[in-house]
Amino acid sequence: MSQVRKVSPMSLMSSPVLALSVGQLRRRPAAFAGLAAALLLATATVTLFGSLVAAQVTAPRAVTRAPVAGPGVLVIAGAFGEIAVLVALFVVVNALGFTLRQQHRDLALLRTVAATPRQVRRVVRAQVVATVLLAAVPGCAAGLLAARAFLTALQRRGMAAPGLHIPGTPVPMLVALGVALLVGLAAAAASAWRVTRPAPAVALAEGTAEGTGAATGGSRVAAVLRPVAGVAVLAGGVLLLRLAATRPPGELDKAGQAALLGSMVLLVALALLGPLAARALAALLGAPVRALVPRAGWLADANLRGYAARLSSAVVPVALLVGLSGTMLIMTSTAERVARATGAATSVTKASDIWLRQAELGLLVCFAAVSTVNTLVALTADRRREFALLRLVGSTRRQLLRMLSMEAALTTAIGVLLGAAVAAASSGAFSWAVRGSVVPVVPGAGCAWVVLGAALLTVPGIVGTGVWASGGSAVASVSGERG
Template sequence: MSLGQMRRRPASFAGLAIALFLAVATVTLFGLLFAAGATAPAAAREATAGPGLMVIAGAFGEIAVLVAFFVVVNALASALRQQHRELALLRTIAATPRQARRLVRGQVLALTLLVAVPGWVVGAAGARGFLAELQRRGMAAPGVRVPGTPLPMVVALAVALAVALAASAVAARRISRIAPTAALTASATEHGRTGAPRLLAGIGALAGGGLLLRLAATRPTAQLDKAGQAALFGALLLLVALALVGPLAARVLAAALGTPARVLAPGAGWLADANLRGYARRLSSAVVPVALLVGLSGTMVIMTRTAEHAASASPTGVTTAGFVTSASDVWLRQIELALLVCFAAVSTVNTLVAVTADRRREFALLRLVGATRSQLMRMLTAEAVLTTAVGVLLGAAVAGAASAAFSTAVTGSAVPSVPMAVWWIVAGAAALTVPGILATGLRAVHGPAAELVGGGRD
């Protein structure tokens, strides 16, 4: 049954497959780099300046695993959302919660094994290229080589499976817990309030993020690297909290931004505002990946610019702890930023396409009551702009909090140095969000409306 669902709607699992592929490839890459550092002669390890291969691989790898888990959970939730009706029907014909969860785990396992070999190949090639660049920059000894051991690849597969199975347990929890008679109704309606366990988990993540940011802000100038890592992990925890309590935050911001939309576009803006506020959980699913993209990218860019500014202002011309002391350090930050952006972009596109495509029946019903395709596209345009604005504001709040904590540790001031690159991040988020929603919506509004409302087509 798991494979049958995947064959029936392969596009629904494309985003999840890409997220798992990236997880396998990145863990393989940094696992091989770690193995290269561990197997290198002691003289080669001591002959190079900088943090060393094992430190670089460990720092990059832990961030990659955390972000991969975040993205895989989101991608799997999108895939489940598109097959919610089928899972609900299975529950009504006596499928048990355990069988529903087993079906989801089977899909995740099959996809992980499917992308394992391509992920290994790309990860190994990336490890060799990354090591060559580190050697060119003097951050690794010339004689160090990527080992031929398969252990890092096995570890990468194990990590990807662990992340995917944990994500399946989180994503499949709701459909497996509700009563069979309520499952089918729930597949066609907006969910209720945020449950107490989820709300408590969100509050806990928010508190944990706040503690990490406080830790970052109080680091001495000799530990700016630790301040940077604490600020980045704090931003991740705040984004996790946002994902958990997102419907509430999204509803508040949508209500604030909806009034200008109603004034500027009385028809489409009113309907877009009503949709976003009435379906806060759907809005949260759409804005959290945008916030992830803006929050992580903005945090990295602002922290790097703040450290560079502090270095140029200091008498010695460098920061005391070496957060950014050379072009090689800046390059490492750029690589880390590119990795985070890649994961976040995949999550953004996949979620927005899935959420919009899942509204075919809604669009068909609007057409049956007299709405034209052009009116629906104007409504979607207004929704896309509002979704982008909400996601950017939430991500900017996370980036602002994290970079303020880091700036306090670096300069003693909570006001960081903000580069012009942040506007490119906002433009990139808009370029992913608005065209993605409109392109999927254009496809979703076509087709026979009566047949789509009746459930004859997907």
């Protein structure tokens, strides 16, 4: 019997590693394009707020001591940049995890032809480094331009000294590059562990375990560790909300920061517990859909509940968009109501700082929108073989699109409900601290726009990609490789 030649570690050190990495980049452009967009926004955000810090630190003492309206550039960069950078990194980790999950079978196949775990990890690291480097230059350039525009806007409102300017130092851009590489490599190591830890045959079986219901040793371990980690993170989020709720009424700003940070932690917990929460809501919402649209509704409900991980990947970005946007809108409305009642203005209710929060909200919505579109497009495009099989057993394209429309509606509803739960918990804690009631002031029009925006991102993303993915020859799609 002929033996498979062992691939030496040195043979994959340079050109073979690059060839395999570039091959994956070419075969899965949708997944890697989404990761590149997330990395671009992340490097731009770190560069933006890092440049503001550099402008303040490198300015002459006479400029830094000039009186300004508001907390100052350093406080703005720290307080607002903290949340924005956390969201940016969350989006990057989510995009990278999804990109690598799509390659699970391909990476496992490498191991079956005698590639070592170390070699597979090198391939994954090379992909991440290549994507980071591709996104770094435009991301840093965009962040630098945004920093100059943001500083000008602050100076126009008297919130920054007129003599401040963005310095030419490359330090903020190098920090942004370093952060993107560090986060990317750490997330890649965690994702590659699932492929490289078990035996090659076991890793290959795990690539289709979700669809068949099979459970291997590695997937069972992950199935146990993920909920445990999710519960631990959820407990941390609850503690942050308790801290926000117990702040004295005079510390409205600190209560707001704790509540916003708590919403971020809850969203991380949601990402970990997503398959469980999404499957439960899908079971609840699927019943009326099956009754109203028997055929397409039944198939859509079965797809969503049968592929819990895929559903979780789809609804988490929607929940991120709704949760963060809703939290900030409701908290601001609640603070404004309290300020009108008491006559005491704070940094949450002053006009200049409301503008700051609106700018931050716009940035966060950008991240959530990019994450939502990228994830949904890549998820739907990866189902081309599934659509082809349905066509071969007699489904028409019209029936497929009807099924996808039902799936899109259910995905939107589940994501909105999960995001609304996070927003309700966070803004409720804030409301208890500032007005003694867990019922906050909800801006109906603003929240309606958030829900509409989530629907406009989700439904066309799924249905439009489905139209493209279900085209062409069904036989060719089935006989070709998946994705």
